[in-house]
Amino acid sequence: MSKPAVVGSDSVGGGRHLRRVVGFWGLMFICLGSIIGSGWLLGALTTAVVAGPASLISWALASVMLAVLALAHAELGATYPIAGGTARFPFFAFGPLAGFSAGWMSWLRSVLIAPIQVEATLSYMDRIGWIHDRADLLRANGTLTAAGLLIGSGLMLIFTIINILGVQLLAGINSVTAVVKTVVPLLTVAVLMTLAFHPSNFTAGGGFAPHGAHGVFAALPAGVVFALLGFEQAIQLAGEARDPQRDISRAVIVAMAIATTLYLLLQVAFIAALDPAALTRGWDNPVGAGNFGPYATLAAAAGAAWLATILYVDAVISPAGTGLVYMAGAARLSYAMGRERVLPRPLARIGRSRVPVVSTFLAFVVGELAFLPFPSWQALVGLVTSAAAIMYAFAPVSLHALRVRDGDRNRPYRMPSGMVLAPLGFVFANLIFYWSGYEADWKLGIAALIGFVFLALTRRGIPSGERSGLRGKSAAWVWPWLGGMILIAYFGRYGGTGALPEWWDLVIVIVFSLAVHYTAVRLAVPAESVDAAVRHEEEGESVPPPPAASAR
Structure with missing residues (x-):
């Protein structure tokens, strides 16, 4: 592979590196604060309607x-601790073209999360009487009014200012909000299970599984996967981790364990607290039509109006805190692609506070635009889940390829049974993409094509002598994979024609995924090219050497 064009810190960052100041607790709370957002407030109701x-x-x-x-x-982030990791792991394994494909999906998904969380915040604020009496924030169809757009833009501006002031401030604010966002759901579980627990609800409204396996799978993109997204945010900020080799993997694993336990408890508490009379006709409206605050409604019905008040306050804090972190993640992704010269070079510029300032402003602008065509929380969830599935799919296939091509590198954390779990992870990501539905998947395909227009324009602006090779052969699997998955979704049972028989559609996804995975691993760039790319990026971000293995 031709050596990547050097984007030195003197030319792009004014002689500055990202500042490595975030410790384990900051990274862990960044993950946890990203996972616990509007998903916990809305996910239980949405998924119960779909799957009972x-x-x-x-x-x-x-x-x-x-x-x-x-x-x-966790393994990739600890092994290659640089900013915007989800864009750079495929870059190391398969070259710039695959790296851009992953980075574009990652960035698109991350940059849309902040406005989604703002939409959720405004939706809850509009339910608070004294606010609604003074200014309608939402129209009946869920679109923002002028007042809603003004407040939403104000929140986005606050996110931007905090991000520009520095990663220490961001991590500190997020740590406080993450604690609040964890305590309030736990309090909700405890109160609802104490005051309103109806065991009969678990078999009411058509039985335990009123919509069968189809309902179970359809619930995943309806809110379940969306709620659990965010564990990778510590990896996006790995360029600012104080001890990345030690802390990143631990932060991801601990945050994921806490969030998973919390969400399962919340779903149990939600189902058990419902009024059994509301389920006699099924699960279409388990807390009443039009209710946007299901836990607050259940708390009030159980005689805990004080908890309902706390929930409405938290409904502002939780999504806003998540939006703040995702703006930071989106900025690091475009920063990474600016360093790789697959997006314009100024995106890699570092400001005085050692953050990617141009990339942060870009995240603000795109977030503002997202308010216009996508007016409601639910309208973006499917698209974001689909984009996240593609983003996540690049990680296990990159891990497998890098273990083969870069196996001698020090790995502070190793995923157990990695050569088995890596292809399994790729299969899982593709199943999530399939379950997201054809409507979201084909739109994501269009978004991917738009991304490649930006890539072409960026490369046209680079003098021919400075352009690195795209490694098209190593990335030859990417478009057949994406196109094949969209085609399967078209004939599938989730928004498609339904031509594929039940269960056989899943078999097709699994077989196709495994074929693509092992093909991709074989096409990975040579070992020397991986090492050259990694050394270049690590030098550009001043990565500290591993404690006991600075030599490779």
Whole structure:
């Protein structure tokens, strides 16, 4: 592979590196604060409508699938601790073209999360009487009013300012909000299970699984997977970790374990607290039509109006805190692609506070635009889940390829049974993509094509002598994979034509995924090219050597 064009810190960052100041607790709370957002407030209701009590299986299934993907990210993040890791691991394994494909999906998903969380915050604020009486924030169809757009833009601006002031401030604020966001759900579980626990609800409204296996799978993109997303945010900020080799893997694993336990408890508490009379006709409206705050409604019905008040306050804090972190993650991803010269070079510029300032402003602008065509929380969930599935899929296949091509590198954390779990993780990510539905998948395909227009324009602006090779052969599997998955979704049972028989559709996804995975591993770039790319990026970000293995 031709050596990547050097983007030195003197030219791009004004002689500055990202500042490595975030410790284990900051990284762990960044993960936890990203996972616990609007998903916990809305996910239980949405998934119960789709799957009934069997939504518990949906949460358990998603937890297992995402745990495998989290472990893959934990190894990669500890081994290659640089900013915007989800864009750079495929870059190391398969070259710039694959790196851009992964980075574009990662960035698109991350940059949309902040406005999604703001939408959720505004939706809850609009339910608070004294706010609603003074200014409507949402129209009946869920679109923002002028007042809602003004407040939403104000929140996005606050996110931007905090991010620009420095990663220490960001981590400190997030740690406080993450604690609040964890304590309030635990309090909710304790109160609801004490005051309103109806065991009969777990078999009401058509039985435990009123919509069968289809309902269990359909619930995953309806809110379950979305709620559990975010464990990779510590990896996006790895360029600012104080001791990345030690702390990143631990932060990801601990945060994922806490969040998984919390979400399962919340779903149990939600189902058990419902009024049994509301389930006699099924699960279409278990807490009443139009209710946007299910836990607050259940708390009030159980005689805990004080908890409902706390929940409405937390409904502002939780999504806002998550939006703050995702803006930071989006900025690090575009920063990484700017360093790799697959997006314009100024995106890699570092400001005085040692953060990617141009990339942060870009995240703000795109987030503002997202308010216009995508007005509601639910409207973006499917698209973001689909993008996250593609982003996550790149990690296990990159891990497998890098273990083969870069196996001698020090790995502070190794995913157990990595050569088995890596292909399994790729399968899991593709199943999530399939379950997201054809409607979201084909739109994501269009978004991917748009991304490649930006790549082409960026490369046209680079003098021919400075362009690195795209490694098209090593990335030759990417477009057949994406195109094949969209085609399967078209004929599938989740928003497609339904031509594929039940269960056989899953077999096709699994077989196709394994074929792509092992093909990709064989096409990975040579070992010397991996080492050259890693050394270049580590030098550019001043990565500290491993404590006992600075030599490779």
